[in-house]
Amino acid sequence: MTHYRIAPSILSADFARLGEEVQRVIAAGADWIHFDVMDNHYVPNLTFGPMVCAALKPYATVPLDVHLMVEPVDEMIQAFAKAGADIITFHPEASRHIDRSLSLIHDSGCRAGLVLNPATPVYVLEHVLDKLDVVLLMSVNPGFGGQKFIPHTLEKIEQVRSLTDLYAAESGRRILIEVDGGIKADNIAEVAAAGADTFVAGSAIFNQPDYAAVIAEMRRQLEKAGG
Numbered sequence: 166m167t168h169y170r171i172a173p174s175i176l177s178a179d180f181a182r183l184g185e186e187v188q189r190v191i192a193a194g195a196d197w198i199h200f201d202v203m204d205n206h207y208v209p210n211l212t213f214g215p216m217v218c219a220a221l222k223p224y225a226t227v228p229l230d231v232h233l234m235v236e237p238v239d240e241m242i243q244a245f246a247k248a249g250a251d252i253i254t255f256h257p258e259a260s261r262h263i264d265r266s267l268s269l270i271h272d273s274g275c276r277a278g279l280v281l282n283p284a285t286p287v288y289v290l291e292h293v294l295d296k297l298d299v300v301l302l303m304s305v306n307p308g309f310g311g312q313k314f315i316p317h318t319l320e321k322i323e324q325v326r327s328l329t330d331l332y333a334a335e336s337g338r339r340i341l342i343e344v345d346g347g348i349k350a351d352n353i354a355e356v357a358a359a360g361a362d363t364f365v366a367g368s369a370i371f372n373q374p375d376y377a378a379v380i381a382e383m384r385r386q387l388e389k390a391g392g
């Protein structure tokens with residue numbers, strides 16, 4: 166039985182009440198809090214930095230999943246580790262030395278992952294599998310919430326799942342597969358069936374008044390998918 170995780174992205178939360186929003190969504194059943202860091206350089210949008218992360222940390226009683234959409238990444242890795250990040254993921258295109266950046270995340274005491282954009286090939290994972298705790302697959306182009314799920318991602322999830330299954334058989338270590346962008350209760354089951362176990366959802370949760378109802382419906386759909 167797969168253990169599924171739902172990671173609400175606070176990108177779609179009410180920014181004037183972020184602490185409260187984090188508490189509410191955790192009470193509604195969030196497993197992780199997904200924190201989208203955008204720098205208006207690597208992606209065409211600007212969100213929040215390590216100071217906001219540190220301010221939210223006392224409210225986050227579940228792991229803080231920091232998705233860095235910034236370039237360069239190394240200084241931000243250290244700043245976010247200090248600010249209380251539990252998981253840090255970054256885009257390989259944004260780091261000159263991917264292996265070194267992954268080591269930096271681990272040395273800072275966090276779990277590490279790479280993020281693949283819709284057009285980024287899966288082979289970038291092959292030589293760093295032993296340094297990955299999670300692979301984050303973008304199912305939209307990064308930069309904005311509320312975009313439509315790109316269906317081709319399903320094949321890519323299957324591809325990554327075969328790779329991580331093979332690796333798990335050799336190493337005994339399972340790498341999580343997280344999917345980000347356009348996830349809703351009505352497509353989460355097919356994303357899970359393709360091999361994902363961790364689901365980021367921003368607008369689907371925060372644009373509804375009852376967060377618990379959305380998360381419960383997502384879990385019902387996941388049960389159907391076999392979890």
Ligand code: DX5
Pocket residue numbers: 174176177199201232305306307308309310311312345346347348365366367368369
């Ligand atoms: C996009 C971000 C996503 C985004 C997901 O660059 O990485 O985490 O917030 O939002 P929805 O679920 O609204 O597509």
Ligand code: ZN
Pocket residue numbers: 174199200201232345365
């Ligand atoms: Zn994200």
